[in-house]
Amino acid sequence: AESRFTLDDRLPAGYFTDSLHADVRAGLAERPRTLPPKWFYDKRGSDLFEEITRLPEYYPTRAEQEILVRRAPEIAALTRAATLVELGSGSSRKTRLLLDALTAGGTLRRYAPLDVSGAALAEAGEAICRDYPGLEVTATVADFEAGLPLSDEPGPRLLAFLGSTIGNFDPAQRQAFYRMLALSLTSDDVLLLGADLVKDPRVLVRAYDDEQGVTAEFDKNVLHVLNRELGADFDVDAFDHVAVWNAEQERIEMRLRSRAAQTVKIPELDLSLSLDAGEEVRTELSCKFRRESLTAELHAGGFTVRQWWTDPEERFALLMAVP
């Protein structure tokens, strides 16, 4: 059979090294010190995240899935999409709910996942290619924060950004992201966005500090990544995982707290990092949303919200918006 699967690498040469170096150098110079969450996801980090999505405390994946099970046929009917573009193509279970509905609706021709991980795209893309015989799969390795490499996909296009990954961005980053998306889409296209909602802080904190300590392992994994990629000598066991609800900004912050005063060498950055006892490095923002303010910020970024769906418990929202 002809090949219906392509994998196109659009990352500039040296992207990983250059952006990791720049991100870590900038983040560790800030106060509080920060490390961007995108560096959690090496193979082990991606496996740990998959494990998180199955934890009893981590409701977002299941809540979003419930909404998709119920609404996928409506999404297919409303969009009549010919291409499903997926940003940060996570668990293929959710993708398949959309692919099934769009296939049943008879409009779908192409699936175009975008991710920074070529390995993840190859694995997921080939499986989907195998299970959807009529479908073209054009995977692109890209950092979509820098812009969308869209071009000749058949329209209308449905652009899915699921899992509340949008919550990793602060308000200014989200504004820049919406504007970039709005410029990349045409008036036929639709944005499908998953967003975790503000709720009881105890439920939120438990979701990010689980009983089994899987999230703690996931958090500390960024230190393993820095040890391997930058030759750093972080003593991973000298840090505690902390999940804090920031009530003012309505976000969970994950932090790694240094148990004692310590000095860490990062040879690839020519850096020696001194941490005080109790000092925290912020590793992730997970912003939580409300209907009114999310609708307003999308509007400021060039989108009009057309549909807003939640799970019955109103823990999570899935919205459709048009540029």
Ligand code: AVJ
């Ligand atoms: C993949 C960014 C949506 O913020 O809930 C899970 C990552 N961090 N547990 C989230 C995460 C800790 C997750 N996102």
